[in-house]
Amino acid sequence: xxxxxxxxxxxxxxxxxxxxxxxxxxxxxxxxxxxxxxxxxxxxxxxxxxxxxxxxxxxxxxxxxxxxxxxxxxxxxxxxxxxxxxxxxxxxxxxxxxxxxxxxxxxxxxxxxxxxxxxxxxxxxxxxxxxxxxxxxxxxxxxxxxxxxxxxxxxxxxxxxxxxxxxxxxxxxxxxxxxxxxxxxxxxxxxxxxxxxxxxxxxxxxxxxxxxxxxxxxxxxxxxxxxxxxxxxxxxxxxxxxxxxxxxxxxxxxxx
Numbered sequence: 001x002x003x004x005x006x007x008x009x010x011x012x013x014x015x016x017x018x019x020x021x022x023x024x025x026x027x028x029x030x031x032x033x034x035x036x037x038x039x040x041x042x043x044x045x046x047x048x049x050x051x052x053x054x055x056x057x058x059x060x061x062x063x064x065x066x067x068x069x070x071x072x073x074x075x076x077x078x079x080x081x082x083x084x085x086x087x088x089x090x091x092x093x094x095x096x097x098x099x100x101x102x103x104x105x106x107x108x109x110x111x112x113x114x115x116x117x118x119x120x121x122x123x124x125x126x127x128x129x130x131x132x133x134x135x136x137x138x139x140x141x142x143x144x145x146x147x148x149x150x151x152x153x154x155x156x157x158x159x160x161x162x163x164x165x166x167x168x169x170x171x172x173x174x175x176x177x178x179x180x181x182x183x184x185x186x187x188x189x190x191x192x193x194x195x196x197x198x199x200x201x202x203x204x205x206x207x208x209x210x211x212x213x214x215x216x217x218x219x220x221x222x223x224x225x226x227x228x229x230x231x232x233x234x235x236x237x238x239x240x241x242x243x244x245x246x247x248x249x250x251x252x253x254x255x256x
Contacts (some may be wrong), residue, residue, distance in 0.1 A: 009061030105173035107180035203224035
């Protein structure tokens, strides 16, 4: 089985969110994953993304997410996910939903946030099908998906893209809430034990979003990530220290 390609939206203000999202995917996965950050600056350098900066965009990947099929060479299945997710279980179960007649799967929220701002003061916009595009299982080879070219992504309106007007409704498959549990909107009545928690309003990496549902789990995952990074940094130092010590240690008789 080839690795599942997962494209994660990357934002320079939320780098730790990306790191934790990635680690949570890898920590629980029973299958091989190929995880790729979608970075706007890199796409601009490659000439794939040419849109003017949109004042209403709350993240750097608001539009670049729709380049996922192109980045996957319009082949096979791929996942796009916002960086502000925490995966609590194996993503392999997502593959059970694949139907080649469908172009894309998502959780079909009826999300109508009450807040006027989110995250670090970004405007909270309202539109139909809001947050559907925050987690997508995409059939990249589907004929309707292949119409989502870089030219379309760079020229069409945000509503056209986020409302999936590039697809007919019959090819948009539905996923259960467990795959995109919106913190602050969904409750345990909607999903008692979600697989993927989405801190769409803002997460614990922002000062004003410490007291959120599943916030302690995210913070624990972030601490684990930071510890793993520190251990990786210390490993070469320990290795060099051990080598120097061995070089100056007397060889005991009979020992190899």
